[in-house]
Amino acid sequence: MGTDRSRSPGMARNLRTEGATATDHEVLMPRSFVFASIAAIAAAAVPLATAAPAHAQTLRIAMTATDIPTTTGMPNNGFEGMRFLGYPIFEGLILWDLTKTDALAGLKAGLAESWTQSPDDKKTWIFKLRPNVAFHDGTPFNADAVIWNLDRYFKTDSPQFEAPGSGITRARVPIMAGYKKIDDMTVSMTTTVPASYFPYMVVYVLFTSPASFEKAGNDWGKVATLPAAGTGPFKITKVTPREVVELARNDAYWDASRKPKVAGVRLLPIPDANSRIAALRSGQVDWIEVPPPDGIPSLKSAGFTITTGSYPHVWPWIYNIGATNSPLKDVKVRQALNYCVDRAGLVEMLNGVAEPSVGWLKASDPHFGAPKNRYTFDPAKGKALLAEAGYTAAKPLSFKVMVSTSGSGQMLPLPMNEFVQSNLKEACGVNVEVNAVEWQVLLTAARATPDAPTLAGASALNVSSPSSDIGVMARYFAKSSFSPNGFNFPQWADDQFEASLKTLAEATDPKEITAATKAVHERLVDNPPWLYIVHDLNPRAMSGKVKGFVSPQSWFVDLTTVSLQ
Structure with missing residues (x-):
């Protein structure tokens, strides 16, 4: 179950497996072939490693992770780990x-x-x-x-x-x-x-x-399979590495109003989107994360429930500004790439389960501010900025991006990154080499210093991000959060940002906080540390038996409200 099957047919021509790269000499896959026929794949469901339990009140969820998140009380696998093996336990x-x-x-x-x-x-x-x-x-x-x-x-x-x-x-x-x-x-x-x-x-x-x-003899490795004890509404009862984690309702939970309605939950890592949809159709699971966009209409027609909703999510390329020879040190290059991306085309390819991103916050957010740059798909402006930075058709901009094969908030990273790769080449003559790795490998790279060998020369990382609050903004962009101590992987520093963040951190007046929040976000747009691409709309697909689910504007969910009928 833990093996990686997340590449769609034909993708191997352009996006390679863990540790390998794709070059600009390889054939780019036409957009019409990005998604395989969902109906054909779903008809031959991939059997899961463990059979579904007979108990009708066990909720079975297919995650996007390639392995189960760690079970010691601080899960890995990003916010998907926190969603399912963090807060519930x-x-x-x-x-x-x-x-x-x-x-x-x-x-x-x-x-x-x-x-x-x-x-x-x-x-x-x-x-x-x-x-x-x-x-x-x-x-x-x-x-x-x-x-x-x-x-x-x-x-x-x-x-x-x-x-x-x-x-x-x-x-x-x-x-x-x-x-x-x-x-x-x-x-x-x-x-x-x-x-x-x-x-x-x-x-x-x-x-x-x-x-x-x-109890584990002071060994965290053994704590992970005890299982470990938390205080949450669910408790871990069984851990089978790379296959499944089983949870049971905590009948002694301290908050009587939030006692779970289901008897238990089974969490299965199924990184391949088509395998997840096949597992749902065959009745092997009740709920899947991130259904393939092309499969959503057929799922709806078959009676499955599709949930979507706005939430604080950004799907970017995070620039490696700090690397010794990074071409992204020049702000004109970073701005140019933001003008070269066809966000609307990518949203169309995703059947509308995303929206264009032109900043860390959504353009509709009251704290977005009034930056000088309002990024649109403007290849002429992008190429002009690249030319000012010294990159022309005779000397094209070339760099490598590290992406994942699946993972928390990563949406459908392989076809999406293939689209951006092709788009940048066609629109602005930018050559991008793609290195596809497992999700946890990418997360480890994001905590590395800019010239670390683990990056394999990558000038950008495709790691999705929450944009839920100023605490997250500070973690990703404050100078004090330079990697490896924090999430400021680009090692981006901006004096105006720092001054406004300091005002925001020390303020108590709501008006002063709002003004400072707008000011810090304007710097994230005008001096971009990231290539902003899309915001996810958080799609999930569920059996009609699943009732009571609330889709909050959050990366996390409350499993206590869910029942099976």
Whole structure:
């Protein structure tokens, strides 16, 4: 089940498998052949490695991951890992409010009943913990458990230090300076700088029972298969690497209003989009992530439910500005590429399950601002900017981009990247070499320094991004978040951005925060660290038996509302 089958027929002519590359000498696949015949493929469903359970109240979900996300309490595989093996099992002091469909998901109290910024020190936050909460193994959740987990992530010499989980957490909370226990039900955290958006970082710090680590003989590798205990509405009951993770309802969950309606959940990694659709049609799963766009009409006609909706998502190419010989150091080149992309053509190819992206935020967002550049498909302007930077038909711009074969938020990366590759060549004479790798390999590359060997010379990475809040913006673009310490992989720095971000971080007046947010986003457009391509519309396909699902404006979902009828 964990093997990679995500390349569509014919794609091998242009987009190669892990570690290999495609050159401009190879034949570009015509757009009409980007998607294979869904009906033909669905008729021959790929058998799953494990049979579906007989229990009618077990919800079966096909993920896009090539392997199951790690199960120690800080899952890998990006936000798909957090969506299915993070929040349902392991919770944070603060949680996402996933009840609304008409506005971006906000924050709500989780394992902390409340949090406040210290009136004496804007760098310090106080968290009052929720009483009477227990981990799945029955041990109490308290301040000692909080500090133990924070040491796991942030204290390299602690006995429970977990390097993979630490790398993920530190990148999401790059401004953590310290923390301490105040009493059994109160902790404080201190940041390196004042940050009004710090709660939007705390939401990503998840908590595992210290007893899980002790039971596994102080070995995180063994914790992953125990299974580990969290505090969430579901608990892990079985882990079969590369095949399946089984969850069961936590009948002792602390929030009585959110007890799950299904008895359990089975999570299966099926990276190939056509295999996912075949599994849904054959009744092997009840729910699939990212159905192939060409298959959506036939699924609807067959009675399956298709859900879509706006959410904070960007599908870009992230420029490698910091590499020694990167052609993308020149802002004119970065702007030119943004004028050379036919976003509308790509949306059409995707049957409308995306919308054009001309900035980190959507153009309709009230915080988009008024940048000088409003990117459209304008090859003439793109070629003029390239010429100013020294790139012409006689000396074309050439670079390599690393992409994934599947993964969280990656949509359908192989045909989409083939489209962009062909588009840039036809519209502006840009030669792009594509290196397709597994999703986790790409995520590792995104945390590397610009000249790291793991990048294999890539001048751009296709890693989708959330755009949900200022905390994420700071993690991706602040100078203090340069890789490998944060998510600023391009090592992009902009003085105007930094000044406005500082104002935003220290502000308390809503009008001042709004003005500063517009100002920082304008810099992300006019001095672009990314090639903005599309925003996903978050499609999912489900059996008609699945009821009660809410599609929030978030990368995450609430599985507790779902039932099978």
